[in-house]
Amino acid sequence: MAGVACVVTIFVPPGTARTSVAMLGKFATTIAFAIVYIFTVEQYPTSVRNVALGFCATFGRIGSIVAPLVLLMGDYYAALPYFVCGICSTSSGIMALFLSETMGTQLPENIDDDENEDNEKDLDSGQVNNDDETNTTDVESESN
Structure with missing residues (x-):
């Protein structure tokens, strides 16, 4: 206005x-x-x-x-x-x-709560969070 x-x-x-x-x-x-x-x-x-x-x-x-x-x-x-x-x-x-x-x-109390809320929204919308998959792959390749 x-x-x-x-x-x-x-x-x-x-x-x-x-x-x-x-x-x-x-x-x-x-x-x-x-x-x-x-x-x-x-x-x-x-x-x-x-x-x-x-x-x-x-x-x-x-x-x-x-x-x-x-x-x-x-x-x-x-x-x-x-x-x-x-x-x-x-x-x-x-x-x-x-x-x-x-x-x-419910307002988030810390940054982790806010990030978890964003991840839940991504799962509800059908989007895949590639960051988690990349981190898992990196850990597996380091252990081999």
Whole structure:
């Protein structure tokens, strides 16, 4: 929604309507930024959750540092900052659709739990994990 509002702002004439659409985009961006912190911690096992959140927050803050530079693009083409922010917001929203759903699931406590869960998903989907077969073959050839 934030990305769409940013792109639509390009086509709305200056005035109250443009300010309203831009504020709607800002509102959606603020909500998304708050939700990212909650969603991030659910994606990682407990043993690495703090490190993962810190890593993601660092890149979020780097984005905050770079954001004023995007505004300077308006010196070359007035609509460019809106377009860049809109494309970034829309693409990140689309990519978020591919993240796993955590509602009603047991969150992994450590990395091994997370890897075992991934292996079970592979078995359910009919995929074969070649890593396990390679490791077994390597052990057998070393023992001979």
